[in-house]
Amino acid sequence: MSFSITEENYIKAIFHLQQGEGTVSTNELAAELHTKAASVTDMLKKLKTKKLLSYEKYKGVRLSGEGKKLALAIVRKHRLWEYFLVDTLQFGWDEVHEVAEELEHISSKKLVEKLDAFLGYPKFDPHGDPIPDSHGKMAVQQHINLIDLPVNKPAEVSGVGSQSTELLELLKHKHIGIGTRLEIKRKFSFDNSIEIKLKNQNAFTISQQLAQALFVKLM
Amino acid sequence: MSFSITEENYIKAIFHLQQGEGTVSTNELAAELHTKAASVTDMLKKLKTKKLLSYEKYKGVRLSGEGKKLALAIVRKHRLWEYFLVDTLQFGWDEVHEVAEELEHISSKKLVEKLDAFLGYPKFDPHGDPIPDSHGKMAVQQHINLIDLPVNKPAEVSGVGSQSTELLELLKHKHIGIGTRLEIKRKFSFDNSIEIKLKNQNAFTISQQLAQALFVKLM
DNA sequence: AATTATTTTTAGGTAAATCTAAAAATAATT
DNA sequence: AATTATTTTTAGATTTACCTAAAAATAATT
Numbered sequence: 001m002s003f004s005i006t007e008e009n010y011i012k013a014i015f016h017l018q019q020g021e022g023t024v025s026t027n028e029l030a031a032e033l034h035t036k037a038a039s040v041t042d043m044l045k046k047l048k049t050k051k052l053l054s055y056e057k058y059k060g061v062r063l064s065g066e067g068k069k070l071a072l073a074i075v076r077k078h079r080l081w082e083y084f085l086v087d088t089l090q091f092g093w094d095e096v097h098e099v100a101e102e103l104e105h106i107s108s109k110k111l112v113e114k115l116d117a118f119l120g121y122p123k124f125d126p127h128g129d130p131i132p133d134s135h136g137k138m139a140v141q142q143h144i145n146l147i148d149l150p151v152n153k154p155a156e157v158s159g160v161g162s163q164s165t166e167l168l169e170l171l172k173h174k175h176i177g178i179g180t181r182l183e184i185k186r187k188f189s190f191d192n193s194i195e196i197k198l199k200n201q202n203a204f205t206i207s208q209q210l211a212q213a214l215f216v217k218l219m
Numbered sequence: 220m221s222f223s224i225t226e227e228n229y230i231k232a233i234f235h236l237q238q239g240e241g242t243v244s245t246n247e248l249a250a251e252l253h254t255k256a257a258s259v260t261d262m263l264k265k266l267k268t269k270k271l272l273s274y275e276k277y278k279g280v281r282l283s284g285e286g287k288k289l290a291l292a293i294v295r296k297h298r299l300w301e302y303f304l305v306d307t308l309q310f311g312w313d314e315v316h317e318v319a320e321e322l323e324h325i326s327s328k329k330l331v332e333k334l335d336a337f338l339g340y341p342k343f344d345p346h347g348d349p350i351p352d353s354h355g356k357m358a359v360q361q362h363i364n365l366i367d368l369p370v371n372k373p374a375e376v377s378g379v380g381s382q383s384t385e386l387l388e389l390l391k392h393k394h395i396g397i398g399t400r401l402e403i404k405r406k407f408s409f410d411n412s413i414e415i416k417l418k419n420q421n422a423f424t425i426s427q428q429l430a431q432a433l434f435v436k437l438m
Numbered sequence: 439a440a441t442t443a444t445t446t447t448t449a450g451g452t453a454a455a456t457c458t459a460a461a462a463a464t465a466a467t468t
Numbered sequence: 469a470a471t472t473a474t475t476t477t478t479a480g481a482t483t484t485a486c487c488t489a490a491a492a493a494t495a496a497t498t
Contacts, residue, residue: 006485026446039486041447046484058446058493089333099327106325108318114308245476258456262475265454270447277463277476 001024001050005105008074009016009033010043011052012104014063015071023060072136073112078104079125080115086126087119093126093167093178128159128215143215147194147208151184159215167213174206176214220269224324227293228252229262230271231323233282234290242279291355297323298344298351299334304346306338315345343367365403365433366413373402378434386432395427395433 003011013032017024026044030037048055052067063071081103085091089098113134116122123139124130130138143158157180159168171177181199188194192208222230230361232251234242245263249256267274271286282290300322304310310318335341342358343349346369349357368374376399379386390396402416407413411427 004484027444035485036487037446037489038448042485085330085333089330091329091333095329099325099330102325102327106318106321108321110310110314111304111308111318114304114310118308125339223454244456253453256476257458257478261455321490 002107003050003070007043007047007050007052008070008105009070010040010047011067011070012074013064014053014061015075018062021062023062025060029061069136072132072138074104076132076134076136077106077112078130079148080112080119080122081133082125082127083119083122084115087122094172096126097163119199126178127163128157141215142217144217145212146184146196146214147192147211149184149216149218151187154181154183154219155216156181156219157214158217161213161215167210170210174204175201182216189207221326222269222289226262226266226269226271227268227289227324229259229295230282230286230290233272233280234287234294234331237281239283242281244279248280252425263360291351291357293323295333295351295355296325298348299331299341301337301344301346302338302341302350303334306341339365343369345369348370362434362436364431365415365435366411366427368403368435368437370403370406373400373438374435375400375438376433377436380432380434386429389429393423394420399438401435 010029010033013029014024017028017032026037026040029040033040044053044055044061047053047067052066052070053061053063055061077102081100082096084091085099098158116134121133122131124141128141128143131139132138141159145153146157148153157176157178157182159178160171175198176182184194185197185203186195188205192211193203193205194208194211195203197203229248229252232248233243234245236251245256245259248259252259263272263274263280266272266286270283271289272280272282274280295398297319300319301315304315304318335353340352341350343363349359351357362377364380365374367377376395376397379390394417395401401415403413404416404422405414407424411430412424413427413430414422414424416422
Protein backbone atom coordinates (compact mmCIF):
# COMPACT_ATOMS: atom_id res chain seq x y z
CA MET A 1 0.00 0.00 0.00
CA SER A 2 1.20 3.49 -0.70
CA PHE A 3 0.47 6.77 1.01
CA SER A 4 0.26 10.40 0.00
CA ILE A 5 2.75 12.95 1.27
CA THR A 6 0.00 14.46 3.39
CA GLU A 7 -0.85 11.11 4.94
CA GLU A 8 2.82 10.49 5.68
CA ASN A 9 3.08 13.88 7.36
CA TYR A 10 0.15 13.07 9.62
CA ILE A 11 1.71 9.75 10.61
CA LYS A 12 5.02 11.42 11.34
CA ALA A 13 3.38 14.15 13.40
CA ILE A 14 1.41 11.64 15.48
CA PHE A 15 4.57 9.63 16.03
CA HIS A 16 6.45 12.65 17.31
CA LEU A 17 3.64 13.83 19.58
CA GLN A 18 3.05 10.33 20.90
CA GLN A 19 6.68 9.90 21.97
CA GLY A 20 6.79 6.40 23.34
CA GLU A 21 3.22 5.98 24.54
CA GLY A 22 0.15 8.06 25.22
CA THR A 23 -2.59 9.41 23.04
CA VAL A 24 -2.61 12.48 20.79
CA SER A 25 -5.46 15.00 20.64
CA THR A 26 -7.00 16.51 17.55
CA ASN A 27 -5.99 20.04 18.53
CA GLU A 28 -2.37 19.08 19.20
CA LEU A 29 -2.18 17.58 15.74
CA ALA A 30 -3.82 20.60 14.14
CA ALA A 31 -1.24 22.88 15.76
CA GLU A 32 1.69 20.65 14.78
CA LEU A 33 0.55 20.47 11.17
CA HIS A 34 -0.53 24.12 10.89
CA THR A 35 -4.04 23.12 9.92
CA LYS A 36 -7.49 23.13 11.52
CA ALA A 37 -9.10 20.62 13.87
CA ALA A 38 -11.86 19.85 11.36
CA SER A 39 -9.30 18.84 8.74
CA VAL A 40 -7.58 16.60 11.25
CA THR A 41 -10.81 14.81 12.07
CA ASP A 42 -11.36 14.09 8.39
CA MET A 43 -7.89 12.69 7.94
CA LEU A 44 -8.01 10.57 11.08
CA LYS A 45 -11.12 8.81 9.78
CA LYS A 46 -9.31 8.12 6.55
CA LEU A 47 -6.13 6.83 8.19
CA LYS A 48 -8.21 4.63 10.45
CA THR A 49 -9.71 2.83 7.45
CA LYS A 50 -6.14 2.30 6.25
CA LYS A 51 -5.39 0.66 9.62
CA LEU A 52 -2.50 2.98 10.44
CA LEU A 53 -3.98 4.08 13.74
CA SER A 54 -6.70 3.51 16.29
CA TYR A 55 -9.14 6.32 16.70
CA GLU A 56 -12.40 6.72 18.61
CA LYS A 57 -14.44 9.91 18.41
CA TYR A 58 -13.42 12.39 21.12
CA LYS A 59 -10.85 9.93 22.46
CA GLY A 60 -7.72 10.95 20.62
CA VAL A 61 -5.51 8.79 18.47
CA ARG A 62 -2.53 6.41 18.64
CA LEU A 63 -0.58 4.68 15.93
CA SER A 64 -1.08 1.00 15.19
CA GLY A 65 1.85 -1.35 14.64
CA GLU A 66 1.63 -0.64 10.94
CA GLY A 67 1.50 3.09 11.64
CA LYS A 68 4.61 2.97 13.82
CA LYS A 69 6.42 0.99 11.17
CA LEU A 70 5.59 3.62 8.58
CA ALA A 71 6.57 6.45 10.92
CA LEU A 72 9.95 4.84 11.60
CA ALA A 73 10.56 4.37 7.88
CA ILE A 74 9.92 8.07 7.30
CA VAL A 75 12.09 9.13 10.24
CA ARG A 76 14.81 6.83 8.94
CA LYS A 77 14.73 8.49 5.53
CA HIS A 78 14.63 11.98 7.01
CA ARG A 79 17.68 11.42 9.19
CA LEU A 80 19.69 9.55 6.59
CA TRP A 81 19.15 12.38 4.13
CA GLU A 82 20.17 14.92 6.78
CA TYR A 83 23.32 12.95 7.37
CA PHE A 84 23.99 12.84 3.64
CA LEU A 85 23.43 16.57 3.21
CA VAL A 86 25.84 17.47 5.99
CA ASP A 87 28.41 14.74 5.61
CA THR A 88 28.56 14.34 1.84
CA LEU A 89 27.32 17.63 0.43
CA GLN A 90 28.78 19.89 3.11
CA PHE A 91 25.58 21.59 4.14
CA GLY A 92 25.56 23.31 7.53
CA TRP A 93 23.76 21.18 10.11
CA ASP A 94 21.31 24.02 10.68
CA GLU A 95 20.12 24.26 7.05
CA VAL A 96 19.18 20.69 6.21
CA HIS A 97 15.83 20.22 7.91
CA GLU A 98 13.62 21.77 5.21
CA VAL A 99 15.30 19.85 2.41
CA ALA A 100 15.03 16.58 4.33
CA GLU A 101 11.30 17.24 4.79
CA GLU A 102 10.99 16.87 1.04
CA LEU A 103 13.48 14.04 0.55
CA GLU A 104 11.87 11.87 3.24
CA HIS A 105 8.92 11.24 0.92
CA ILE A 106 10.92 9.67 -1.90
CA SER A 107 9.53 6.17 -2.02
CA SER A 108 12.28 3.89 -3.37
CA LYS A 109 13.26 1.33 -0.73
CA LYS A 110 16.37 0.42 -2.66
CA LEU A 111 17.48 4.05 -2.60
CA VAL A 112 17.27 4.18 1.19
CA GLU A 113 19.28 1.00 1.61
CA LYS A 114 21.95 2.05 -0.87
CA LEU A 115 22.19 5.49 0.70
CA ASP A 116 22.56 3.94 4.15
CA ALA A 117 25.35 1.68 2.89
CA PHE A 118 27.11 4.54 1.10
CA LEU A 119 27.06 6.62 4.28
CA GLY A 120 28.47 3.72 6.31
CA TYR A 121 25.33 2.92 8.34
CA PRO A 122 25.44 6.02 10.56
CA LYS A 123 23.67 5.71 13.92
CA PHE A 124 22.98 9.40 14.61
CA ASP A 125 21.99 12.31 12.41
CA PRO A 126 23.69 15.74 12.50
CA HIS A 127 21.33 16.93 15.24
CA GLY A 128 22.25 13.97 17.42
CA ASP A 129 19.01 12.08 16.85
CA PRO A 130 19.28 8.31 16.33
CA ILE A 131 18.67 6.89 12.84
CA PRO A 132 16.37 3.82 12.79
CA ASP A 133 17.92 0.86 10.97
CA SER A 134 16.10 -1.04 8.23
CA HIS A 135 14.15 -2.96 10.88
CA GLY A 136 13.10 0.22 12.69
CA LYS A 137 15.51 -0.26 15.60
CA MET A 138 17.52 2.70 16.80
CA ALA A 139 20.36 3.22 19.24
CA VAL A 140 19.45 4.56 22.65
CA GLN A 141 20.76 8.01 23.20
CA GLN A 142 22.80 8.42 26.33
CA HIS A 143 21.90 12.06 25.99
CA ILE A 144 20.89 14.07 29.00
CA ASN A 145 19.29 17.46 29.08
CA LEU A 146 21.83 20.22 29.68
CA ILE A 147 19.68 21.45 32.56
CA ASP A 148 20.37 18.12 34.31
CA LEU A 149 24.14 18.15 33.75
CA PRO A 150 26.00 18.38 37.08
CA VAL A 151 28.31 21.36 37.70
CA ASN A 152 31.90 20.93 36.49
CA LYS A 153 31.24 17.76 34.51
CA PRO A 154 32.78 18.04 31.03
CA ALA A 155 30.27 17.20 28.34
CA GLU A 156 29.72 17.49 24.61
CA VAL A 157 26.66 18.88 22.88
CA SER A 158 25.01 15.96 21.11
CA GLY A 159 21.55 17.13 20.15
CA VAL A 160 19.03 19.94 20.05
CA GLY A 161 15.46 19.80 21.24
CA SER A 162 13.93 21.56 18.27
CA GLN A 163 14.70 22.55 14.72
CA SER A 164 13.24 26.04 14.98
CA THR A 165 15.19 28.70 13.13
CA GLU A 166 14.92 30.87 16.25
CA LEU A 167 16.87 28.31 18.27
CA LEU A 168 19.39 27.70 15.50
CA GLU A 169 19.97 31.43 15.16
CA LEU A 170 20.69 31.75 18.87
CA LEU A 171 23.05 28.77 18.87
CA LYS A 172 24.94 30.16 15.92
CA HIS A 173 25.39 33.46 17.74
CA LYS A 174 26.67 31.72 20.86
CA HIS A 175 28.93 29.47 18.77
CA ILE A 176 27.30 26.34 20.10
CA GLY A 177 26.85 23.36 17.80
CA ILE A 178 26.85 19.58 17.78
CA GLY A 179 30.18 18.47 19.19
CA THR A 180 30.83 21.64 21.21
CA ARG A 181 32.62 20.80 24.49
CA LEU A 182 31.36 22.60 27.55
CA GLU A 183 30.79 22.38 31.26
CA ILE A 184 28.47 24.07 33.73
CA LYS A 185 30.15 26.43 36.20
CA ARG A 186 27.13 27.61 38.23
CA LYS A 187 23.37 27.24 38.42
CA PHE A 188 21.18 30.15 39.49
CA SER A 189 17.96 29.13 41.13
CA PHE A 190 16.38 32.59 40.78
CA ASP A 191 15.62 32.10 37.10
CA ASN A 192 17.14 28.66 36.53
CA SER A 193 19.73 30.21 34.25
CA ILE A 194 23.08 28.47 34.16
CA GLU A 195 26.61 29.66 33.61
CA ILE A 196 28.46 27.53 31.09
CA LYS A 197 32.02 27.59 29.86
CA LEU A 198 32.89 26.48 26.35
CA LYS A 199 36.29 24.87 25.89
CA ASN A 200 38.95 27.57 25.54
CA GLN A 201 36.47 30.38 26.03
CA ASN A 202 35.18 32.62 28.81
CA ALA A 203 32.08 31.61 30.72
CA PHE A 204 28.66 33.13 30.02
CA THR A 205 25.14 32.44 31.17
CA ILE A 206 22.30 31.01 29.19
CA SER A 207 18.58 30.92 29.92
CA GLN A 208 16.61 28.00 31.27
CA GLN A 209 14.78 27.77 27.92
CA LEU A 210 18.02 27.43 25.99
CA ALA A 211 19.48 24.90 28.43
CA GLN A 212 16.37 22.77 28.10
CA ALA A 213 16.70 22.78 24.34
CA LEU A 214 20.20 21.29 24.46
CA PHE A 215 21.24 17.70 24.99
CA VAL A 216 24.73 16.62 25.95
CA LYS A 217 26.62 13.44 26.54
CA LEU A 218 29.13 13.02 29.35
CA MET A 219 32.75 12.49 28.43
CA MET B 220 6.81 31.44 -8.20
CA SER B 221 6.49 27.79 -7.41
CA PHE B 222 4.84 24.94 -9.27
CA SER B 223 3.12 21.70 -8.38
CA ILE B 224 4.60 18.35 -9.32
CA THR B 225 1.81 17.92 -11.86
CA GLU B 226 2.53 21.28 -13.46
CA GLU B 227 6.23 20.43 -13.64
CA ASN B 228 5.43 17.14 -15.33
CA TYR B 229 3.37 18.89 -17.99
CA ILE B 230 6.20 21.35 -18.68
CA LYS B 231 8.71 18.53 -18.93
CA ALA B 232 6.47 16.52 -21.28
CA ILE B 233 5.93 19.51 -23.57
CA PHE B 234 9.67 20.16 -23.61
CA HIS B 235 10.41 16.60 -24.67
CA LEU B 236 7.74 16.49 -27.36
CA GLN B 237 8.71 19.90 -28.68
CA GLN B 238 12.34 18.88 -29.19
CA GLY B 239 13.95 22.02 -30.49
CA GLU B 240 11.04 23.71 -32.16
CA GLY B 241 7.53 22.96 -33.33
CA THR B 242 4.21 22.80 -31.59
CA VAL B 243 2.69 20.06 -29.43
CA SER B 244 -0.88 18.81 -29.73
CA THR B 245 -3.33 18.09 -26.94
CA ASN B 246 -3.58 14.41 -27.83
CA GLU B 247 0.17 13.91 -27.96
CA LEU B 248 0.43 15.36 -24.48
CA ALA B 249 -2.44 13.24 -23.20
CA ALA B 250 -0.71 10.10 -24.47
CA GLU B 251 2.67 11.10 -23.02
CA LEU B 252 1.17 11.84 -19.60
CA HIS B 253 -1.24 8.87 -19.56
CA THR B 254 -4.19 11.14 -19.10
CA LYS B 255 -7.13 12.37 -21.18
CA ALA B 256 -7.32 15.22 -23.68
CA ALA B 257 -9.90 17.05 -21.59
CA SER B 258 -7.55 17.13 -18.60
CA VAL B 259 -4.78 18.46 -20.80
CA THR B 260 -6.93 21.32 -22.07
CA ASP B 261 -7.70 22.36 -18.49
CA MET B 262 -4.06 22.34 -17.50
CA LEU B 263 -2.91 24.23 -20.59
CA LYS B 264 -5.26 27.08 -19.72
CA LYS B 265 -3.82 27.18 -16.26
CA LEU B 266 -0.19 27.09 -17.39
CA LYS B 267 -0.92 29.84 -19.89
CA THR B 268 -2.05 32.20 -17.13
CA LYS B 269 1.23 31.36 -15.39
CA LYS B 270 3.02 32.48 -18.56
CA LEU B 271 4.92 29.20 -18.99
CA LEU B 272 3.61 28.62 -22.51
CA SER B 273 1.71 30.09 -25.42
CA TYR B 274 -1.53 28.39 -26.24
CA GLU B 275 -4.41 29.17 -28.59
CA LYS B 276 -7.50 26.97 -28.74
CA TYR B 277 -7.11 24.18 -31.30
CA LYS B 278 -3.63 25.44 -32.22
CA GLY B 279 -1.40 23.40 -29.90
CA VAL B 280 1.21 24.68 -27.44
CA ARG B 281 4.82 25.72 -27.22
CA LEU B 282 6.85 26.70 -24.18
CA SER B 283 7.67 30.34 -23.44
CA GLY B 284 11.16 31.42 -22.39
CA GLU B 285 10.13 30.97 -18.77
CA GLY B 286 8.70 27.54 -19.58
CA LYS B 287 11.91 26.39 -21.26
CA LYS B 288 13.92 27.65 -18.31
CA LEU B 289 11.78 25.63 -15.94
CA ALA B 290 11.96 22.55 -18.18
CA LEU B 291 15.75 22.75 -18.30
CA ALA B 292 15.94 23.09 -14.53
CA ILE B 293 13.87 19.92 -14.13
CA VAL B 294 15.88 18.02 -16.75
CA ARG B 295 19.04 19.16 -15.01
CA LYS B 296 17.86 17.76 -11.71
CA HIS B 297 16.67 14.52 -13.27
CA ARG B 298 19.97 13.83 -14.98
CA LEU B 299 22.14 14.88 -12.06
CA TRP B 300 20.22 12.53 -9.77
CA GLU B 301 20.58 9.72 -12.32
CA TYR B 302 24.29 10.33 -12.41
CA PHE B 303 24.39 10.29 -8.61
CA LEU B 304 22.43 7.06 -8.37
CA VAL B 305 24.70 5.23 -10.81
CA ASP B 306 28.02 6.82 -9.98
CA THR B 307 27.76 7.22 -6.22
CA LEU B 308 25.17 4.67 -5.11
CA GLN B 309 26.06 1.96 -7.62
CA PHE B 310 22.63 1.58 -9.15
CA GLY B 311 22.46 -0.06 -12.55
CA TRP B 312 22.01 2.53 -15.28
CA ASP B 313 18.78 0.84 -16.31
CA GLU B 314 17.05 1.12 -12.91
CA VAL B 315 17.39 4.80 -12.08
CA HIS B 316 14.74 6.46 -14.20
CA GLU B 317 11.76 5.93 -11.89
CA VAL B 318 13.63 7.15 -8.83
CA ALA B 319 14.90 10.22 -10.67
CA GLU B 320 11.31 11.00 -11.69
CA GLU B 321 10.63 11.58 -8.02
CA LEU B 322 13.89 13.27 -7.10
CA GLU B 323 13.65 15.81 -9.92
CA HIS B 324 10.85 17.59 -8.04
CA ILE B 325 12.87 18.34 -4.92
CA SER B 326 12.89 22.13 -4.89
CA SER B 327 16.07 23.23 -3.10
CA LYS B 328 18.32 25.14 -5.51
CA LYS B 329 21.21 24.84 -3.13
CA LEU B 330 20.86 21.07 -3.12
CA VAL B 331 21.19 20.92 -6.90
CA GLU B 332 24.28 23.09 -6.95
CA LYS B 333 25.96 21.17 -4.14
CA LEU B 334 25.12 17.86 -5.75
CA ASP B 335 26.54 19.05 -9.06
CA ALA B 336 29.77 20.12 -7.36
CA PHE B 337 30.02 16.85 -5.42
CA LEU B 338 29.65 14.86 -8.64
CA GLY B 339 32.32 16.96 -10.36
CA TYR B 340 30.04 18.84 -12.77
CA PRO B 341 29.31 15.86 -15.04
CA LYS B 342 28.28 16.76 -18.60
CA PHE B 343 26.37 13.58 -19.47
CA ASP B 344 24.07 11.32 -17.51
CA PRO B 345 24.42 7.52 -17.47
CA HIS B 346 22.27 7.23 -20.60
CA GLY B 347 24.52 9.58 -22.51
CA ASP B 348 22.11 12.52 -22.37
CA PRO B 349 23.66 15.92 -21.73
CA ILE B 350 23.12 17.54 -18.31
CA PRO B 351 22.15 21.25 -18.51
CA ASP B 352 24.42 23.47 -16.40
CA SER B 353 23.08 26.00 -13.89
CA HIS B 354 22.38 28.43 -16.73
CA GLY B 355 20.49 25.84 -18.76
CA LYS B 356 23.28 25.30 -21.28
CA MET B 357 24.16 21.79 -22.26
CA ALA B 358 26.96 20.22 -24.22
CA VAL B 359 26.30 19.22 -27.80
CA GLN B 360 26.42 15.51 -27.96
CA GLN B 361 28.09 14.50 -31.19
CA HIS B 362 31.61 14.80 -29.88
CA ILE B 363 31.99 13.62 -26.33
CA ASN B 364 35.03 12.64 -24.39
CA LEU B 365 35.47 8.89 -24.14
CA ILE B 366 35.69 9.26 -20.36
CA ASP B 367 32.10 10.57 -20.41
CA LEU B 368 30.73 7.76 -22.56
CA PRO B 369 28.23 5.67 -20.63
CA VAL B 370 28.85 1.99 -20.20
CA ASN B 371 27.52 -0.22 -22.99
CA LYS B 372 26.72 2.64 -25.37
CA PRO B 373 28.07 1.88 -28.85
CA ALA B 374 30.16 4.77 -30.12
CA GLU B 375 32.63 5.61 -32.82
CA VAL B 376 35.97 7.36 -32.37
CA SER B 377 35.64 10.80 -33.92
CA GLY B 378 38.64 12.74 -32.74
CA VAL B 379 41.76 12.88 -30.64
CA GLY B 380 42.72 15.48 -28.08
CA SER B 381 46.27 15.96 -29.24
CA GLN B 382 48.52 15.19 -32.18
CA SER B 383 51.53 14.13 -30.20
CA THR B 384 53.53 11.25 -31.66
CA GLU B 385 53.45 9.57 -28.26
CA LEU B 386 49.66 9.42 -28.41
CA LEU B 387 49.56 8.27 -32.00
CA GLU B 388 52.09 5.57 -31.29
CA LEU B 389 49.93 4.23 -28.52
CA LEU B 390 46.79 4.39 -30.64
CA LYS B 391 48.47 2.52 -33.45
CA HIS B 392 49.55 -0.20 -31.05
CA LYS B 393 45.97 -0.58 -29.73
CA HIS B 394 44.51 -0.50 -33.22
CA ILE B 395 42.39 2.54 -32.42
CA GLY B 396 41.77 5.16 -35.07
CA ILE B 397 39.13 7.59 -36.26
CA GLY B 398 36.06 5.59 -37.15
CA THR B 399 36.84 2.71 -34.80
CA ARG B 400 33.66 1.33 -33.24
CA LEU B 401 33.79 0.59 -29.51
CA GLU B 402 31.88 0.54 -26.30
CA ILE B 403 32.83 0.78 -22.63
CA LYS B 404 32.29 -2.39 -20.64
CA ARG B 405 33.38 -1.19 -17.17
CA LYS B 406 34.74 1.85 -15.38
CA PHE B 407 37.19 1.46 -12.49
CA SER B 408 37.03 4.28 -10.00
CA PHE B 409 40.34 3.32 -8.38
CA ASP B 410 42.43 4.78 -11.18
CA ASN B 411 39.65 5.90 -13.54
CA SER B 412 40.81 3.36 -16.06
CA ILE B 413 38.14 1.92 -18.33
CA GLU B 414 37.64 -1.38 -20.02
CA ILE B 415 36.65 -1.00 -23.65
CA LYS B 416 35.69 -3.48 -26.30
CA LEU B 417 36.40 -2.83 -29.97
CA LYS B 418 33.96 -4.25 -32.47
CA ASN B 419 34.76 -7.92 -33.07
CA GLN B 420 37.63 -7.97 -30.58
CA ASN B 421 38.25 -8.89 -26.97
CA ALA B 422 37.98 -6.24 -24.29
CA PHE B 423 40.99 -4.55 -22.75
CA THR B 424 41.56 -1.64 -20.38
CA ILE B 425 42.98 1.75 -21.16
CA SER B 426 44.21 4.47 -18.83
CA GLN B 427 42.39 7.61 -17.80
CA GLN B 428 44.91 9.70 -19.73
CA LEU B 429 44.23 7.83 -22.94
CA ALA B 430 40.46 7.91 -22.50
CA GLN B 431 40.59 11.68 -21.98
CA ALA B 432 42.49 12.09 -25.21
CA LEU B 433 39.80 10.40 -27.27
CA PHE B 434 36.50 11.79 -28.51
CA VAL B 435 33.64 9.64 -29.69
CA LYS B 436 30.19 10.13 -31.10
CA LEU B 437 27.21 8.05 -30.07
CA MET B 438 25.63 5.87 -32.70
C1' DA C 439 -24.96 19.73 39.98
C1' DA C 440 -25.49 23.34 36.89
C1' DT C 441 -23.37 26.44 34.08
C1' DT C 442 -19.63 27.99 31.33
C1' DA C 443 -15.64 27.06 28.54
C1' DT C 444 -13.07 24.18 25.55
C1' DT C 445 -12.49 20.58 22.39
C1' DT C 446 -14.06 17.88 18.77
C1' DT C 447 -17.12 16.61 15.26
C1' DT C 448 -20.52 17.36 11.57
C1' DA C 449 -22.30 19.84 7.65
C1' DG C 450 -21.60 22.19 3.73
C1' DG C 451 -18.22 24.45 0.48
C1' DT C 452 -13.73 25.48 -2.21
C1' DA C 453 -9.63 24.53 -5.29
C1' DA C 454 -6.69 21.25 -7.79
C1' DA C 455 -6.51 17.60 -10.89
C1' DT C 456 -8.82 14.24 -12.78
C1' DC C 457 -12.75 11.89 -15.37
C1' DT C 458 -16.95 10.89 -19.01
C1' DA C 459 -20.03 12.38 -22.39
C1' DA C 460 -21.51 15.68 -25.57
C1' DA C 461 -20.63 19.75 -28.52
C1' DA C 462 -17.65 22.44 -31.50
C1' DA C 463 -13.76 23.02 -34.51
C1' DT C 464 -10.51 21.24 -37.69
C1' DA C 465 -8.81 17.76 -40.97
C1' DA C 466 -9.47 14.11 -44.33
C1' DT C 467 -12.03 11.84 -47.96
C1' DT C 468 -15.04 10.99 -51.34
C1' DA D 469 -17.79 21.27 -51.82
C1' DA D 470 -20.08 18.21 -48.92
C1' DT D 471 -19.71 14.66 -45.86
C1' DT D 472 -17.30 11.86 -42.66
C1' DA D 473 -13.69 11.30 -39.32
C1' DT D 474 -10.68 13.09 -35.94
C1' DT D 475 -9.22 16.26 -32.63
C1' DT D 476 -10.14 19.44 -29.20
C1' DT D 477 -12.95 21.90 -26.08
C1' DT D 478 -16.89 22.56 -22.93
C1' DA D 479 -20.00 21.03 -19.34
C1' DG D 480 -20.79 18.71 -15.41
C1' DA D 481 -19.00 15.15 -11.76
C1' DT D 482 -15.58 13.04 -8.67
C1' DT D 483 -11.71 12.80 -5.23
C1' DT D 484 -8.34 14.74 -2.04
C1' DA D 485 -7.24 17.91 1.27
C1' DC D 486 -8.49 21.81 2.96
C1' DC D 487 -11.68 25.55 4.96
C1' DT D 488 -15.66 28.10 8.06
C1' DA D 489 -19.52 27.98 10.91
C1' DA D 490 -22.55 25.57 13.76
C1' DA D 491 -23.69 21.55 16.65
C1' DA D 492 -22.37 18.05 19.93
C1' DA D 493 -19.47 16.11 23.40
C1' DT D 494 -16.26 16.60 27.06
C1' DA D 495 -13.86 19.28 30.67
C1' DA D 496 -13.58 22.98 34.03
C1' DT D 497 -15.58 26.17 37.27
C1' DT D 498 -18.55 28.22 40.19
